[in-house]
Amino acid sequence: MELEKFKELHYKFFEKELPEEVLESEEYEAYEEAIHEDETCYNWATAEKLKAKGFDYESYCCMMMADKVFESLDEDGEIKYDDPEVIINKWDEGLYGIPVHNGGATMVVINYCPWCGTKLSK
Numbered sequence: 001m002e003l004e005k006f007k008e009l010h011y012k013f014f015e016k017e018l019p020e021e022v023l024e025s026e027e028y029e030a031y032e033e034a035i036h037e038d039e040t041c042y043n044w045a046t047a048e049k050l051k052a053k054g055f056d057y058e059s060y061c062c063m064m065m066a067d068k069v070f071e072s073l074d075e076d077g078e079i080k081y082d083d084p085e086v087i088i089n090k091w092d093e094g095l096y097g098i099p100v101h102n103g104g105a106t107m108v109v110i111n112y113c114p115w116c117g118t119k120l121s122k
């Protein structure tokens with residue numbers, strides 16, 4: 001999908017209460033598909049979301065990492081432990097890890113971004 005077209009749909013659909021018939025429309029389906037399958041659209045939409053939340057996404061290797069780290073934090077910016085939705089953690093020391101959801105604070109430290117392959121500096 002063209003990014004311009006996507007932006008138009010995004011402003012129409014994003015964070016709105018949409019009636020059933022809109023959610024089932026082809027236009028909405030195309031919008032959803034673009035978020036999941038078109039990297040340019042995904043990156044733009046994610047940047048918009050993180051900007052709106054005041055999250056400093058520019059210091060991350062890619063939007064996927066920025067978004068997953070954002071989702072790992074609560075409203076106060078603290079790490080949510082043992083939340084099954086969280087798939088990556090970032091610590092203040094610049095360490096990244098995959099949390100093991102075993103009820104404790106176990107995690108597997110990673111050295112490369114699982115999405116873009118960038119070496120994660122300490």
Ligand SMILES: [Zn+2]
Nearest residue numbers: 061062113116
């Ligand atoms: Zn990355």
